[in-house]
Amino acid sequence: xxxxxxxxxxxxxxxxxxxLLWGVASFADSPEGFSGFGKTTDISPDDSELVFSYFHGxxxxxxxxxxxxxxxxxxxxxxxxxxxxNPKYSPSGEKIAFIEQWxxxxxxEKRRFSQLRIFDRNSQTISQRVNTKGYVTEAVFSxxxxxxxxxxxxVYKNYSxxxxxxxxxxxxxxxxxxxxxxxxxxxxxxxxxxxLEVTPDGKQLMYRTYQDHDxxxxxxxxxxxxxxxxxxxxFASKAPIISSPTLSPDGxxxxxxxxxxxxxxxxxxxxxFRMNRDTKKAEQLTSFYEHVTSPVFFHSEDKLMVTVDTNFxxxxxxxxxxxxxxxxxxxKRVEVKIPQ
Amino acid sequence: MNRLxxxxxxxxxxMQSSDDEREDIRExxxxxxxxxxxxxxxxxxxxxxxEKQALDEFGQPDNTGRQMQEAIYPYQRxxxxxxxxxxxxxxxxxxxxxxxxxxxxxxxxxxIQLFTGGTVTLAAINISFVGRYFYVMNVVLLGxxxxxxxxxxxxxxxxxxxxxxxxVYLLILVGLGLIAVIRNSYYSSGPTEIKQQKxxxxxxxxxxxxxxxxxxxxxxxxxxxxLLAFSEVKADVLLTVxxxxxxxxxYKFQMGYIPKKPLVSIATGLGFSVLSLVLPYTILGLI
Numbered sequence: 001x002x003x004x005x006x007x008x009x010x011x012x013x014x015x016x017x018x019x020l021l022w023g024v025a026s027f028a029d030s031p032e033g034f035s036g037f038g039k040t041t042d043i044s045p046d047d048s049e050l051v052f053s054y055f056h057g058x059x060x061x062x063x064x065x066x067x068x069x070x071x072x073x074x075x076x077x078x079x080x081x082x083x084x085x086n087p088k089y090s091p092s093g094e095k096i097a098f099i100e101q102w103x104x105x106x107x108x109e110k111r112r113f114s115q116l117r118i119f120d121r122n123s124q125t126i127s128q129r130v131n132t133k134g135y136v137t138e139a140v141f142s143x144x145x146x147x148x149x150x151x152x153x154x155v156y157k158n159y160s161x162x163x164x165x166x167x168x169x170x171x172x173x174x175x176x177x178x179x180x181x182x183x184x185x186x187x188x189x190x191x192x193x194x195x196l197e198v199t200p201d202g203k204q205l206m207y208r209t210y211q212d213h214d215x216x217x218x219x220x221x222x223x224x225x226x227x228x229x230x231x232x233x234x235f236a237s238k239a240p241i242i243s244s245p246t247l248s249p250d251g252x253x254x255x256x257x258x259x260x261x262x263x264x265x266x267x268x269x270x271x272x273f274r275m276n277r278d279t280k281k282a283e284q285l286t287s288f289y290e291h292v293t294s295p296v297f298f299h300s301e302d303k304l305m306v307t308v309d310t311n312f313x314x315x316x317x318x319x320x321x322x323x324x325x326x327x328x329x330x331x332k333r334v335e336v337k338i339p340q
Numbered sequence: 341m342n343r344l345x346x347x348x349x350x351x352x353x354x355m356q357s358s359d360d361e362r363e364d365i366r367e368x369x370x371x372x373x374x375x376x377x378x379x380x381x382x383x384x385x386x387x388x389x390x391e392k393q394a395l396d397e398f399g400q401p402d403n404t405g406r407q408m409q410e411a412i413y414p415y416q417r418x419x420x421x422x423x424x425x426x427x428x429x430x431x432x433x434x435x436x437x438x439x440x441x442x443x444x445x446x447x448x449x450x451x452i453q454l455f456t457g458g459t460v461t462l463a464a465i466n467i468s469f470v471g472r473y474f475y476v477m478n479v480v481l482l483g484x485x486x487x488x489x490x491x492x493x494x495x496x497x498x499x500x501x502x503x504x505x506x507x508v509y510l511l512i513l514v515g516l517g518l519i520a521v522i523r524n525s526y527y528s529s530g531p532t533e534i535k536q537q538k539x540x541x542x543x544x545x546x547x548x549x550x551x552x553x554x555x556x557x558x559x560x561x562x563x564x565x566x567l568l569a570f571s572e573v574k575a576d577v578l579l580t581v582x583x584x585x586x587x588x589x590x591y592k593f594q595m596g597y598i599p600k601k602p603l604v605s606i607a608t609g610l611g612f613s614v615l616s617l618v619l620p621y622t623i624l625g626l627i
Contacts, residue, residue, distance in 0.1 A: 003353055006465055014428070014458045018451060021435050025445040265496075315442070315497060 033058030037319040037336070039307055040086050040244075040294045043067065044093045047298045050305060050321065051075065051087040051096060054338055059083055062098060062119070067298075067305070067323065069335040076119050076126060078102075084117070086138045091145040094121050099136060112156050114167070118148075129175060130182055135167040138194065143202045148175045151196050151207070154189065172196065172205060174221070185221050195244050200251045208256075213239040216254065231275040233282030236261050236268065240282075243270060244294045252277055255295045255304060260284055267313045272306055272328070285328035302326040305334070343391055344373045347401050354405025356413055356471035358530065365408075373398060409467060413527060419520045420464035426513050427457030427484060430491075434506065453491075456484045474528035475592045478521050482588070485517035486557055522546050529599030538602065545602035549594055549609040556587045556613050579620045586616035 001009075038053030038060055050067050053060035060083035063072040075096070078084050082102040089096055096119045104111045114135040118127050130136070132152060139150035153167030170193035172185040185205070195208045205219045216229040231240050237259040245256035253274055260271035270291045275282040286292050291312030296305045304324050311318035321334040341349070348369045352362055373394050380390035398404065409417060431453030439445040459480050463470055470477045492510045495503050525546045564580040590612035598605045 003466065007462065010462065010465060011458070014454050017428075017432070018454050021432065021439075021450060022447050024436070025439045025447070028439045028445070313497075314499065 034316050036316070037307075037321070038085060039309075039317070039319055041296055041305055041307060041321060042088050042096075043296050043298055043305060044089050045091055045299055046093060047301050050334065051089065052321065052336075053083070053085050053087065055083070060085055062087055062096070063336075063338065065334070065336050067334065069333075071337045071339060074339065088138075088140050090141045091143060095119065095141075096121070097139040097141065097148055097150075099138065112165070114153075114156075116148075116150055129177075129180055130173075137167055137170075138196055140196050140198055142198055143200060146177055148177055149173070149185070149196060149198060149205060150175065151193050153193075166192075168192070170209075172207070172219070186219060195246065195256075197245075197247050199247060200249060206245070206247060206254075208242050208245055214242040216242060216245055229277075229280060231256070231258075231273065231282040232280050233258070233273055233275070234284070235259055235273075235282075246295050246297060248297050249299050255285065255297070256282075257292050257295065257306075258282075260287075261289075263289075270312075272304070272324075274328075286324060286331070287328075288322075288331075343395065344370060344377070347373070347395055347398070350401035351405040351408065353468050354402060355409045356416065356467045356527070358471045358474075358528070361530070362471070416470075416520075416523060416527070417464055417467050419516060419523070420460055420467075420470075423481070423484060423513060423516050423520060424457050424459075424461030424464055426509075426516070427460065427488065428454055429457075430488075430506075430509060430513065431457060434491075437502070452487065456480075456487050460484055470524070471527075474524060475595060478524055478591070478595070479588055481517055481521045481524065482553070485514050485521070486561075486584075488513045488517065489557075490561070518550065522550060525550075525595055525598070528595055541602040542599050545598045545605050545609075548606050549591070549598065552609050552613040553587050553591060556583050556616055559617060560584050579623060582620040583616040586619065587613060590616065 034055050035057060036055055038055060041050050041052045043050055044064075048067060049064045051062060051064050054063050054072070059078060059080060061077040062075040062084045064075050065072040076084055076098075078100060082100055085099045085101055087096050087098040098117055098119065099114055100117045101112070101114045104113065112135065114137060115128065115132070116130050116136040116139055118129060119125075120127065129148075130150075134152040134154055135156050137151045137153060139148055141148055150173050151170055152173055154169030154171075156165055156167050158165045168191055170190040171188055172193070173182055174185050175182045188209075190209050192210045193207050195206075197206045198204070199206060199218075203220055203222065205221065207217055207219070209215060209217055213230070216231075218227045218229065219225075231242065231254075233240065235241070235258045241258050243257040245254050247254055253276055255272055255274050257270045257272050259268040260273075261269045263269055268291075269289055270293060271287060272285040272292050272295050273282040274285045286306065288308055291309040292306050293309060294307040298304065303326060306322050306324055307319050308322055309317045309319050321336065322331050323334055324331040348366055351369060352366060355362070355365070357365060376394035376397060377387075377390045380393045381387060385393065406417075431450055435445060435450045435453075463477055463480060488510050492507060492514070495506045495510065497503075498506060522543070526543055529542060560581050560583045564577065567577050567580055590609075594605055594609055594612070597608065
């Protein structure tokens, strides 16, 4: 074969190879999406069951399971393309507030929706109490069960082209569950705000925000006073990263997760830390050597539930739920069987 | 062109010699063939038959050419084939993997992968091109090394066994690419003309200069990534890759200068590398 023919054959071969592979890709199955447990959980007021999200092909439904594990029960299932996330029990346990999230595509533009919903366990119905253009990301009941506080973001955007889009311009809102009236509690337009909780006496709101570094904020709606708090401890991150903080039932301690160390690939290992609110000193609570997140206190038992991601910093997470003693010495995985 | 000349040209097609070396080999082979032809004529053969006999005795031109290429530039052609086909094969395996396991194929990525693998393979097929355009060959090879290096940074997100397999595969490809560039640069300087004791120095100078180039590329690509990650896209983002282009242009000069002054050229190489970084960033700072 002459050199010219060799060149022509090779280039034609490469072009055909490209077209063939391109064609094969269009015959391949479309993405199945993520299936697995969701990140956040909540424990019923009587400490008997756990509520969580489970994803079937990118759509998350709400399930409950006994706190010691077993067969999960479907609580509420969204329509295709939507997800139910971040469930929270009401103090009576009769209601569960959660977020319904979905995306709408109009031409090239994708619009994200994130709305507050309340599930009533007695009537088995879902109600929509607020209709907003903003993005509600999480909600929590007041200890007396009469009001619902929620976080709402004004925009959903990315400030850099390769960062993913996130909600920004956050503020706290309060909804009276009897009248349905909603009022704005804070006027911060915060870049980020999360882990909203109400102190057991109902007088203060606690949330995590970012201002030069992560910090905890205690806000009193009554006199509009605000105090910030940064835990002191032996963290592997330069400044403390306060991930998913939660208040103990007596309000004296805060458990959150932060970088405890790095693994052999340099990936941060998050463990749970417990901070005393008076001393601000934080001590490491868990030693999973995995990504620990979203701790939740039991109400009467001296225990916590944490979520552990064994596939952190990779494409899809792999969450499991673990029951740990308040001192962190004991731990037991909650085995959950999802009904088909 | 007579039959003997055509035959010699076919031999030269299989060799990566530079123009000067090519001329020498051409002359030598033609003399050899001409002598054989004259010998057969003097033995009483007609001219045409004597020519045919001389050529038959000489052997298939492709084979002779390949053997001579291996004798003068050992493994150089095989290295190019390994890099080129290895790159194409990686494209096929990884693309099928992204299609069937991750369900997110990127055709543009595949096109670039096949293009860079294809150009290196074409260089191996047309090996005579390499000797005449050493610099272009190095640019093609460095492009391949940079692209496979970028691919390596993407492997971190893959599941563990995939990350290890693809990571090692790419590491070998990048290593082979760098060896090919160093050898290619070394051969470009006509090593036979360099004194024995200077050859080692020349080789070291090429390696050090290439390390400067890798450092410049690393800094450029890192700032490109950082700028994309932490700011909004503007045209000045493109300035971050200018150092690579400046370095590649100065390397053309260096390729000629290194064999003459191997030690001094380490200093000039460092100077060019610093300049290639400082210049665009000064402009970026002024904007």
